[in-house]
Amino acid sequence: MNRILAGLASRLIRKGTLIVTDAAGQVHRFGDGTGEPVHIKIHSSKAELRIALDPSLGFPEAYMDGELDFLHGDPLSFLAIAYQNMGLKGAHSLPMYIMDGLRRLGRRFQQINLPGRSRRNVAHHYDLSGELYRMFLDEDMQYSCAYFPRPGMTLEEAQLAKKQHIAAKLDLKPGQKVLDIGSGWGGMGLFLAKQFDVEVLGVTLSTEQLAVANQRAKDQKLSDRVRFELADYRSLRGPFDRIVSVGMFEHVGVNHFQTFFNKCRDLLTDDGVMLLHTIGRTYVPSATAAFIRKYIFPGGYIPSLSEVMPAIEKSELIVTDIEILRLHYAETLKVWRERFMARRDDVVKLYDERFARMWEFYLAGSEASFRWQEMVNFQIQLSRQRETLPLTRDYMVDTERQLVASGSPARPAYSDAAE
Structure with a gap:
């Protein structure tokens, strides 16, 4: 699995159970093993990188494009684990901080709603x-x-x-x-x-x-x-x-x-x-x-x-x-x-x-x-x-x-x- 993505998942998922089968077929487990597990499969290294660099966009796009599937669970159960672990402030990697910062800086341009x-x-x-x-x-x-x-x-x-x-x-x-x-x-x-x-x-x-x-x-x-x-x-x-x-x-x-x-x-x-x-x-x-x-x-x-x-x-x-x-x-x-x-x-x-x-x-x-x-x-x-x-x-x-x-x-x- 992409090292950035693995590091982000390790820091974020402390409670619950997230299982990820990566593009190489290797299985990774995150969390404390409690609750109903969510198991996702990522089909390409390209999708892994997209998710690692910008999860808020890369994850749903990978799902939309069929590069990510749920073997157990669904988008709601995945988000339940993610959100309940990250809280309101969230958990970020350096690339995520950069992307979020750029979005905040650019929000007024994005909302020029003439x-x-x-x-x-x-x-x-x-x-x-x-x-x-x-x-x-x-x-x-x-x-x-x-x-x-x-x-x-x-x-x-x-x-x-x-x-x-x-x-x-x-x-x-x-x-x-x-x-x-x-x-x-x-x-x-x-x-x-x-x-x-x-x-x-x-x-x-x-x-x-x-x-x-x-x-x-x-x-x-x-x-x-x-x-x-x-x-x-x-x-x-x-x-x-x-x-x-x-x-x-x-x-x-x-x-x-x-x-x-x-x-x-x-x-x-x-x-x-x-x-x-x-x-x-x-x-x-x-x-x-x-x-x-x-x-x-x-x-x-x-x-x-x-x-x-x-x-x-x-x-x-x-x-x-x-x-x-x-x-x-x-x-x-x-x-x-x-x-x-x-x-x-x-x-x-x-x-x-x-x-x-x-x-x-x-x-x-x-x-x-x-x-x-x-x-x-x-x-x-x-x-x-x-x-x-x-x-x-x-x-x-x-x-x-x-x-x-x-x-x-x-x-x-x-x-x-x-x-």
């Missing part, structure tokens, strides 16, 4: 076939963290609970105008219109999502109150009484945080309220994982709270509530990954084996980062005036309970007609 580039970045991920997403998402096509207030909830129940939880924080009134930035396949906007009798404008940069969302509004006879447009948030004009953004801020980029919050302030009425739901870090600012940036979300970035708050403060928006959702996304991703793996053969037919391996690693890596690393979800409530919202959080709890008691629909109508 409108044209933002559109291309979104198309890279969200303009994939809708058939792929229907293989593992819930029936409402919610592609963001679900909310599990009770054990044993189905994905459909937890995604409905997420919409109820967010809606309760918006303190909506009938007739208000609501902007949904990053509206996806339309589920959140349609839910708010039906439950609160509000007018909704949803904006997305995905042509695939736009077609489905508008068809859903038509099918549910809500086109008079809900419309979806292909638009960048920077091009919008207000005012809006409420703004909601779920799973979009991760694509804004650290260079544009100030622009984002300044624009949201300008779009809100004087007594307006905003709810931002985004993935965040509990640890210090970092750089986007190389594999995610290259293959999954180009231009994307997960911020620490310390990076978000200065931009909010300078925008003169007032932070009125912050909630941290910890393991909710880990549980969401667990269901997504299980559903994806149950349909893996269909994914291969839709795309190919390399794509299936790429997404298998993406879903496993994402679950692992929420379960054993620093990833969480932030829900940040903002307003322009301190007196806009009630003085206690009781209104959130009361509204959420009313939505649950009313039996708001768990299975919104969905149509494939737009595709």
Whole structure:
């Protein structure tokens, strides 16, 4: 085995059991022998070197290219051993320190998300076939963290609970105008219109999502109150009484945080309220994982709270509530990954084996980062005036309970007609 790789594995894997069959057929064991073993086979010395020099990119690429296979275990069980050994600070070799340092230095260049580039970045991920997403998402096509207030909830129940939880924080009134930035396949906007009798404008940069969302509004006879447009948030004009953004801020980029919050302030009425739901870090600012940036979300970035708050403060928006959702996304991703793996053969037919391996690693890596690393979800409530919202959080709890008691629909109508 490559000496750099052997040294890195020896330093990193102290607990658990990792078995590696190298390109020469030799078997190496790392760890203390506890737990369920994970056994990988590396098929070429080239792959060994790639992994040794840059594990965060070299390992998933070797798996995607068929140069690495699991003889026992899978990507999630491997990452469980790796992450639980390395902690938040990680374990590095000199080449890894150099690569990570270069990525941190280059992150602002990687996140120059001007409108044209933002559109291309979104198309890279969200303009994939809708058939792929229907293989593992819930029936409402919610592609963001679900909310599990009770054990044993189905994905459909937890995604409905997420919409109820967010809606309760918006303190909506009938007739208000609501902007949904990053509206996806339309589920959140349609839910708010039906439950609160509000007018909704949803904006997305995905042509695939736009077609489905508008068809859903038509099918549910809500086109008079809900419309979806292909638009960048920077091009919008207000005012809006409420703004909601779920799973979009991760694509804004650290260079544009100030622009984002300044624009949201300008779009809100004087007594307006905003709810931002985004993935965040509990640890210090970092750089986007190389594999995610290259293959999954180009231009994307997960911020620490310390990076978000200065931009909010300078925008003169007032932070009125912050909630941290910890393991909710880990549980969401667990269901997504299980559903994806149950349909893996269909994914291969839709795309190919390399794509299936790429997404298998993406879903496993994402679950692992929420379960054993620093990833969480932030829900940040903002307003322009301190007196806009009630003085206690009781209104959130009361509204959420009313939505649950009313039996708001768990299975919104969905149509494939737009595709």
